[in-house]
Structure formats: C-alpha cells, structure tokens
Amino acid sequence: MSKLLFSHEDEMRKALQAFESPLNSVMQTGKLNVDPLGLNLTGPTIDFLAGSRGLSELASGLGSARSLAVEMASKGFAHRSILDQVAGGGIFSPLATGGVTAAAMGLPSLDIYGLAQRSAMGFMDQFRIPEIEEVSRLLRGVVNPIERQYGLGGAELTRSLSAMNQPWLNVHDTLASVTGIAKLHGIGHLIASEPPFAANLAKVLRADFGDWRDPITWPSGLGSDLGVRAGFYVDRGFNPLLTEFPDSAFEEGLESSGLQEDVPVLVAAYGEPVPRSANDEEEQSFARNNAVHDWLQRFETQIRQFIDVAMTAAFGNDWPRHRLPNGLYEEWTSKKAKDATGLSWPLISYADFTDYERIICKQDNWKAIFAHHFKRPELVRESLQRIYPSRLAAMHARPLMPEDELFVFVEIKRLVRLMLTITFR
Structure with missing residues (x-):
C-alpha cells in the first residue's frame, strides 16, 4: 500500500x-x-x-x-x-x-x-512503461519462480508485459512491480489451464489470497467500511503486491491476464441484471462497481440454477422442503410470500448468498451430489467466502477496491467453469 x-x-x-x-x-x-x-x-x-x-x-x-x-x-x-x-x-x-x-x-x-x-x-509519478527490450531483463529474476508456481512460460509472460500500455513499473521498487504483475498474469494462466478445484490451484491461490477455508466470523462494517475490509484482507493473508499499481495499470493487468474475460452467462429465469445508471459522472466513478456487480449478478443466477438442477435431479422438484438446512425452507417461503413483483420465481431465487455454501456443504447433500465435483467442502467454502465481502459491498452500492475485483474475477471464473462442465440427470 x-x-x-x-x-x-x-x-x-x-x-x-x-x-x-x-x-x-x-x-x-x-x-x-x-x-x-x-x-x-x-x-x-x-x-x-x-x-x-x-x-x-x-x-x-x-x-x-x-x-x-x-x-x-x-x-x-x-x-x-x-x-x-x-x-x-x-x-x-x-x-x-x-x-x-x-x-x-x-x-x-x-x-x-x-x-x-x-x-x-x-x-x-513513480511509475513508467518499460521499454520492450527492458522487459526481458526485468523478468530474469522472476521467470523461473513464476513458471514453477503458475505454469506460465517466460516467453508468454514477456509478450504480455511488453504489450501493456499503462505505466506499471515502479522505478523505486522494480522487483516488487515485476513480481506483482507477473503473479497477476500467472494467476490468470493457472485459472485458465488447471481444473478449477485442483489441489494445486487452491494451494497457489491460498499463497496469494490467504487462507479462507475455515468458517469466518465476519467483522462489523465489512461491506460499508473500506478500512475494515482492507485490513480484513491483509489479516487473511492477501499479498498486496498484486494490487500495488495505479488503477489504470491494474485494470489493464486484469485484462491482459485473461481474468476479465468470459463473463458468466446469464440464466434469465433467475433474474436480470440491474440496469446501469444514467448519470455519466457516477458511472465513471463506479466503473469497478458496475463490472463487479454484473459478474456477481450473473454468477448468482448461474449457481442458483446449478444447485436447483442438481438437487432436482437427485431428489425431485420438492427438494427444498426436505434437503435444506434447518430453518432455510421457512425463510425462503416467507420471502416468496412477501414478493410484490407478481412474478413466479423458483424458490431458490429467494436464497441469500451465504445459503449456497450451506446447501452444497450440508453433509447429506455433499455425499450424494457435490463431493465428486468439488473434492473437499472447505474448498467450496473458501471460494465463496472470498467473494462474500465484495458481494456485500457491491450489492449495497458501496465503493470497491482492486482486491475486491480480483477476488470476484478469480473465484467466479473457477466456480462457473466447473459448473458449466457438469451435467445432472
């Protein structure tokens, strides 16, 4: 920082x-x-x-x-x-x-x-764009570790960094800048090339993002207080080198690493994205919020359909009545009864974000359906918990940090990539 x-x-x-x-x-x-x-x-x-x-x-x-x-x-x-x-x-x-x-x-x-x-x-003013021939020299000390850890070759990394147009190299700490931007591209490569919930991928992300496997007691003000959220991420073990760039360079790094590609598809039966603001000035200020909100909205429609289809295939259309954690069925039906839209949404449309992990990791559901795909319940919990603070802030129109954006893009890409490969009958 x-x-x-x-x-x-x-x-x-x-x-x-x-x-x-x-x-x-x-x-x-x-x-x-x-x-x-x-x-x-x-x-x-x-x-x-x-x-x-x-x-x-x-x-x-x-x-x-x-x-x-x-x-x-x-x-x-x-x-x-x-x-x-x-x-x-x-x-x-x-x-x-x-x-x-x-x-x-x-x-x-x-x-x-x-x-x-x-x-x-x-x-x-400390940042500049390195010359093309300079990039290879700067990468000499980090190419081998990046290739070992993320599987990203030096030639591909050099091409990506040479093509960047925004100042990303801190002239006072070149090693930190090169390491951070190389790790960002390494994460993008790993997400695209490894099975989404492979043990190696989870381990590497844990080294950069911190350990989120155990159930977390969320601090007060997490969604609204940026200082609380920033401190929380550092306490979890987030590596600040990943975001220590001017905003323009960080955004370009996300794009060139592939982490912003492939926005999750929308399942219309589970709700449409909220329209964008007509205020151009506000749009500019909240560009990050708009992108993250769009990804989250689409992701939630996708995970709701994923859970609904999986549970229906195994237990029938009335699965919420019998397979939800205690009290959750009553919460959903109460929300549906109060819905004034007049539209008939599937019952799972009334789930909270924290409900997804509870359903997937519920012991009988896990053994019957989800264990084969996600391998370990703590890996699902870790992925969804990394998204939760960003989701809390984005859905309440609170400002977001680069860390929020990074967590959302990485974890949603992992989850959606896995969900889209699974067919339930």
Missing part, C-alpha cells in the same frame, strides 16, 4: 465524518444549519461539497486509502445533489454571501486532503 496515503487514512476519515453532520442537517431539514448571514466557505471546501475531480483523483493511490478516496468522491456526488436541491439548481449562490466561516460551522481543515492528493500524484 502507499505508505503516505495509508498514514493519513484516520485523519481523512475523521474529516469526512465531520462533514457528515452539517450535510445530514441539510438532508433532514432542507436548510444549512448555519448563521443566517450565510457561509464563507473556502474554495477547497466547496470543491469537496461539490464532489470535486481532485478528490476522485485520490483514487489513483493504493489500498485502503485509495478506496477511502473513492468513498469521499461518492459522498461528494450525493452532497452535490443535496446542495443542488437546496439551492434550486445553483450550488454556489447560497454559499457566496459570506459571514460565517467554515471553522465556525465546525468543518475541519482541508489541508489533509491536499496533502493526500499530492501524495497520490507523487505515487503516480
């Missing part, structure tokens, strides 16, 4: 929270809770309230602090909308009358934001 940005995270978060109070007052009362003379806000303060591009650019940093910047930018969009409504479409007019300072309103100094932005831009 960018140490400069990360070191300022607590201060930035406190500043962000301080802004919430007056803006919440706007939402509740339609008025700014300040002196009648009006506000004498500084340019940077107005910039924040308006959802400035400058704060969006903080997302060019790394790790938790980069994701915090995305959170600030997203709040900026909401705050601008609020103020537009209060001002009747003119955001600056009610703020230009002077009188009360931002300090009197209890707003924090914005120096921390400027410092963080300068740190982010300084971080970006």
Whole structure:
C-alpha cells in the first residue's frame, strides 16, 4: 500500500465524518444549519461539497486509502445533489454571501486532503512503461519462480508485459512491480489451464489470497467500511503486491491476464441484471462497481440454477422442503410470500448468498451430489467466502477496491467453469 496515503487514512476519515453532520442537517431539514448571514466557505471546501475531480483523483493511490478516496468522491456526488436541491439548481449562490466561516460551522481543515492528493500524484509519478527490450531483463529474476508456481512460460509472460500500455513499473521498487504483475498474469494462466478445484490451484491461490477455508466470523462494517475490509484482507493473508499499481495499470493487468474475460452467462429465469445508471459522472466513478456487480449478478443466477438442477435431479422438484438446512425452507417461503413483483420465481431465487455454501456443504447433500465435483467442502467454502465481502459491498452500492475485483474475477471464473462442465440427470 502507499505508505503516505495509508498514514493519513484516520485523519481523512475523521474529516469526512465531520462533514457528515452539517450535510445530514441539510438532508433532514432542507436548510444549512448555519448563521443566517450565510457561509464563507473556502474554495477547497466547496470543491469537496461539490464532489470535486481532485478528490476522485485520490483514487489513483493504493489500498485502503485509495478506496477511502473513492468513498469521499461518492459522498461528494450525493452532497452535490443535496446542495443542488437546496439551492434550486445553483450550488454556489447560497454559499457566496459570506459571514460565517467554515471553522465556525465546525468543518475541519482541508489541508489533509491536499496533502493526500499530492501524495497520490507523487505515487503516480513513480511509475513508467518499460521499454520492450527492458522487459526481458526485468523478468530474469522472476521467470523461473513464476513458471514453477503458475505454469506460465517466460516467453508468454514477456509478450504480455511488453504489450501493456499503462505505466506499471515502479522505478523505486522494480522487483516488487515485476513480481506483482507477473503473479497477476500467472494467476490468470493457472485459472485458465488447471481444473478449477485442483489441489494445486487452491494451494497457489491460498499463497496469494490467504487462507479462507475455515468458517469466518465476519467483522462489523465489512461491506460499508473500506478500512475494515482492507485490513480484513491483509489479516487473511492477501499479498498486496498484486494490487500495488495505479488503477489504470491494474485494470489493464486484469485484462491482459485473461481474468476479465468470459463473463458468466446469464440464466434469465433467475433474474436480470440491474440496469446501469444514467448519470455519466457516477458511472465513471463506479466503473469497478458496475463490472463487479454484473459478474456477481450473473454468477448468482448461474449457481442458483446449478444447485436447483442438481438437487432436482437427485431428489425431485420438492427438494427444498426436505434437503435444506434447518430453518432455510421457512425463510425462503416467507420471502416468496412477501414478493410484490407478481412474478413466479423458483424458490431458490429467494436464497441469500451465504445459503449456497450451506446447501452444497450440508453433509447429506455433499455425499450424494457435490463431493465428486468439488473434492473437499472447505474448498467450496473458501471460494465463496472470498467473494462474500465484495458481494456485500457491491450489492449495497458501496465503493470497491482492486482486491475486491480480483477476488470476484478469480473465484467466479473457477466456480462457473466447473459448473458449466457438469451435467445432472
């Protein structure tokens, strides 16, 4: 992670929270809770309230602090909308009358934001695109380990990295950059070439993503608090070298590694994807969320059909009544009874994400159906648990981190690839 940005995270978060109070007052009362003379806000303060591009650019940093910047930018969009409504479409007019300072309103100094932005831009300046002939030299120390671990040959890796157009090489730590980008491509190669739940594949991913096999007690705020989620991933054993790049380079790395290819097919009987926003600015800010949300939506339709077809083939159409974990059938039927859409969805359409692992790994279901395909229940649990925090955030329109995107693409590709090869009769 960018140490400069990360070191300022607590201060930035406190500043962000301080802004919430007056803006919440706007939402509740339609008025700014300040002196009648009006506000004498500084340019940077107005910039924040308006959802400035400058704060969006903080997302060019790394790790938790980069994701915090995305959170600030997203709040900026909401705050601008609020103020537009209060001002009747003119955001600056009610703020230009002077009188009360931002300090009197209890707003924090914005120096921390400027410092963080300068740190982010300084971080970006550390990266460059290596010359084509330079790539082979840079890879000399990592080619053999990458080939042994992931099966990706040096010639193919060299071609992929030479074709990248975004700055990915950190001039101050070339080994870390080369190792991280090579591992990212190695994971893509391994996912495409190995059986999805092969023991070797699971072991290699565990070295890079951490061990997620045991049941996890999820921390509070996992879906909404980026700092909690970033810390949780590191605690699980995630290797930060995989994402220590500017966003543009990371996204290009995902694409060139093959991890963004083959979006899961959609099974229409289990629900359609949510339409994209018509707000171009919001679309740009949440491009990662849109991609991840699309993959998750399609994946859930696929895994629901997979479970439904497998269980129906083995136990008949009424399998939910007899083969679900205790209490789950009643939960599903209660949700269906409250469904106001008027549409007739299969009962499994009312499953929660955490229900899939419970059904597959339920001992009698596992022995009768799923053991042959997934080999070990902890491997299924590990894969689905890696997706869960990202799913929690994406489905509630929370900002996502590169780590979230990586987990979603890798684990969904593994699961869908396996599910599409299985035929139940």
